[in-house]
Amino acid sequence: MSEDLRVRLVAAGVELVAERGTGALTLREIARRAGVSHGAPRRWFPTHRDLLAAVARVGYERFSAQVAALDLSGEPRDGLLVLGRLYLHFARTERGMFELMFRHELLSGNREGLREASKPLFSVLAGLFGADRPGALATAGAFWANLHGIAQLSLWGSLEVVGTDDADALLRTAVDAYLES
The missing domain is CATH 1.10.357.10 (Tetracycline Repressor, domain 2)
Structure with a gap:
């Protein structure tokens, strides 16, 4: 997995929080927005909390x-x-x-x-x-x-x-x- 995926996931989270607030920051929604499977974020972020911290x-x-x-x-x-x-x-x-x-x-x-x-x-x-x-x-x-x-x-x-x-x-x-x- 490239660093590009990490950047895309964080960017998707930033967009979501701006548009819809913290309640929209699910792993599935962030992955969907980034155009990847719902399991793909785990390659860069072992937990949901890690991804939210990156955002x-x-x-x-x-x-x-x-x-x-x-x-x-x-x-x-x-x-x-x-x-x-x-x-x-x-x-x-x-x-x-x-x-x-x-x-x-x-x-x-x-x-x-x-x-x-x-x-x-x-x-x-x-x-x-x-x-x-x-x-x-x-x-x-x-x-x-x-x-x-x-x-x-x-x-x-x-x-x-x-x-x-x-x-x-x-x-x-x-x-x-x-x-x-």
């Missing part, structure tokens, strides 16, 4: 490229807002991929190194909090958890519980609160 890796690569293109050289508040808005935009416009990227069972123990793929993104965030300052990593982690929560609640249509459906307003409040701490 999620594409999401990390895309998001990392978008983060790398940002100008974060100004004030930390401005950088956090720019990065946070990109995160919220990615969650909204690539919802299926966003959901796939953060599935717990994919983050641990896979050949694609998803946990490692997320570390450079966290380093950018930590840098905005002054990564060498005492407590900066914990603050960056708490902020990321908060940002992810805002994104997830927004996707679920549940932000009105906190009195607004404006994710950007919550982002600004979170940035200000974390910078004051």
